[in-house]
Amino acid sequence: MRYSKTLIPTLKEIPAEAEVISHTLMLRAGMIRKLAAGIYSLLPMGVYVTKKVEGIIREEMNRAGAQEVLLPAVQPAELWKESGRWEEYGKELLRFKDRHERDFCFGPTHEEVITDLISKEIRSYRQLPLNLYQIQTKFRDEIRPRFGVMRGREFIMKDAYSFDCDEKGVDESYNRMYDAYCRIFERCGLKFKAVEAETGVIGGSFSHEFMVLADSGEEGIVFCNSCDYAANIDRAEIRTKENGDGGENKEERKEIKKASTPGMKTVEEVSKYLKVRPQDLVKTLIFESENGIIAALVRGDHQINETKLKRFLDSNILLLAGDEAVREVTGAPSGFAGPIGLNIAIFADHGVKGMQNFITGANEIDAHNINVNIGRDFEIKGYGDIRNVKEDDKCPRCGKDANIKRGIEVGHIFKLGTKYSQMLGATYLDSKGEERFIIMGCYGIGVGRTVAAAIEQNHDENGIIWPMPIAPFQVLILPLNTNDTMVMETSEDIYTSLIDKKIDVVIDDRDERPGVKFKDADLIGIPLQIIIGLRNLKEDNIEIKTRRNGEIFKCSVDAVADKIIKLVRQDA
Ligand SMILES: [Zn+2]
Incomplete structure (x- = not known):
């Protein structure tokens, strides 16, 4: 990709509307722009990162045996009335009428639609288990949208739904999703905790939240370093002693x-x-x-x-x-x-x-x-037990010191049971020919929120520091003297050779001063920078700089591609 041909409108100033660092940096790095409260346009850099995160999610969902579907965003009110949530969901549900005065809503989640589909398509235990997922745009009319895409109204979400015959089956599905989620967030390069959580408006009996640790997180989490206890602050028990x-x-x-x-x-x-x-x-x-x-x-x-x-x-x-x-x-x-x-x-x-x-x-x-x-x-x-866990409380399981940290919820998995299958009549015939309710689980990941959480965890005073697996590009080539033929030709050669080697590379071919290029490079946070100036080129001593710790590797023009491939693989 050529910098001069894309749209990366970086900003020098800190935008007044931004309250948290990820919001500030997504605006400053030209990834997003606000259209209305809680509604954002994703610009090219935003899209590149989002696609990387989605790619990891897809691979791990497929690996866990889930199948991708794409359900409609616009949903008829009838289904929501059947599940009882037309009344229950409140003002977060965006409702509207079509030209025939029929009630519809913009889906904030898809339990109704998928359960309706399953109730019509599944007949026998032989068709189960099944796990269907989608990556799709949702809308929740938050009363106070804030923090950019972290708590927006329109957002991209991966949601999955599992369908099983019995408790043992749903436990297996749940555990498989739990493991898939751990791999997803590990692969995204994030420090996270899976914590026991409340089920809230989605309902169900059991759930875990996946929390990316960050001081700006809206939720408190309690965890123990001595055993594996971890819970959302609303769930965390007070040790009885x-x-x-x-x-x-x-x-x-x-x-x-x-x-x-x-x-x-x-x-x-x-x-x-x-x-x-x-x-x-x-x-x-x-x-x-x-x-x-x-x-x-x-x-x-x-x-x-x-x-x-x-x-x-x-x-x-x-x-x-x-x-x-x-x-x-x-x-x-x-x-x-x-x-x-x-x-x-x-x-x-x-x-x-x-x-x-x-x-x-x-x-x-x-x-x-x-x-x-x-x-x-x-x-x-x-x-x-009606109070928050406090710093000096002990772990409810083992009695050692409890830790309290803040986290950003990026994923949430629920064991739903038969709540929706009963409401919407999703049944199957078991091996004896008896009709039973399908047991469900549901599993969400906030895609945009994962991107924002990654920034909360990976930045410095100069800008974003992308973890390699989700970086919009792996490598940024910085030709410093755009008027010099040798500099530009060498840069173009390296650019082409890296593309041939399947490296995600962007070349800053803009006619800008080196200072401007360096500032933008650090702000947009591409993990590896190849710096090509007249002086180091004459000495055949090109610099590769890592964004994370500013480490510099010097190498000859011929050796650049191999060195880059090594560095990319090491972090991928
Ligand atoms: Zn413990």
Whole structure:
């Protein structure tokens, strides 16, 4: 590819719209441009990388025995009504009508379409197992699209669906996909963790997320270096020994007192003011749930996890109560709630169990209760694991130190069971001729997000540093003196010989100053640069520079191609 003939509109400035480094660099390296909120055009460099990632995904999916299909992006409402998700999915589902006033949506995922297809085409156990995948454009109408292609509304996704006769079969399909995903992200050159995860709106009984480790990641993950425990923060269990043990604390119950805490709202402010530790406080949070308003208590130094609380309460709805509701229930504005005297169900984290003489809000402005005790002053309706794992928590499996890191979710695999096959009537006849529901799994990879995550993990102050397997090009030739015939002819010769040897190569044939070429080269992040200047050419001493660590290899013109092939293979 010739630089002068393509479109790589690099930018010097950091674009104002960019919030994370991958977004900044994809804009600056001329890979993407925004069309509307969460909707991006992929320019040539963006397409080259995307195709590389898709290529790896295809190879590994095919190797795992999956078959590629291509399903429609536009889907009729009837199918979504059958599965119940026309109502359930909410505003993320982009709905519209055709000219006949029929309802349609732009597919955010394809469980309905594929299950419908399977229900019509599969009759017998002899046709199973089956795993079908596609790489296709989806649309989810995110309320707050951000971070460029990382959380866009329109995005490219690989989704796969497995169909099995029984539990053993679906376990095998799931494990095969798990292994395929590990190979895919390894081959993309990414550092990742597979973590136990929540099933969310897709449903199902069991799932893993594949998380690329990056500080900018939106999700917390907990993992152990001593054993293989790894879970999403919403899923990660609190080790029971640290859960408190319900009344072992034999401290004498002191008399309850009210303390004035003028202007003090946060745990930090109150504990400093009252000269106690944050863990001597108990936070009271008021939520609106399916079964009305409830209070949830966590220790002062702990953070409530709303997903865990939602699961614990078995409520489909959970919202932090608004000011008005809080005032109605507690008699005070938000920030002063306490458990004493509340006329609603009170639930608490295990960490609150066994606490004595603690401090809570007093349900009035600028006051806290001191020496509060469970049982004497108020009752707890139930204890649960409703908080986030914290730095000093231990691994729930082996008890060694737990690690907490941030990650970007690039893949998600689910064991769906028969949820969709029951809704949409996908059955097969078993060997005895009995009709049974097909057992399903579904498996997604965010292609664009994988590209962005790769940048989050591979960059420096000068730009992107592509891992070789997904680099848009493996080699960039930089002729420095475009007016010099010898420089240009040699560069062209090397360019042609590398193409003949099946190397992905781009030549910067632009009539630009060397400084401009070097800056762009580092920004777009091609792993190997061949630098051809008049001086080094005269000495037959051409430079090959690696983008990752700036290492320079010198070699003669004749030896360049062999050296490049060696370097490409070494990283591929
Ligand atoms: Zn462990």
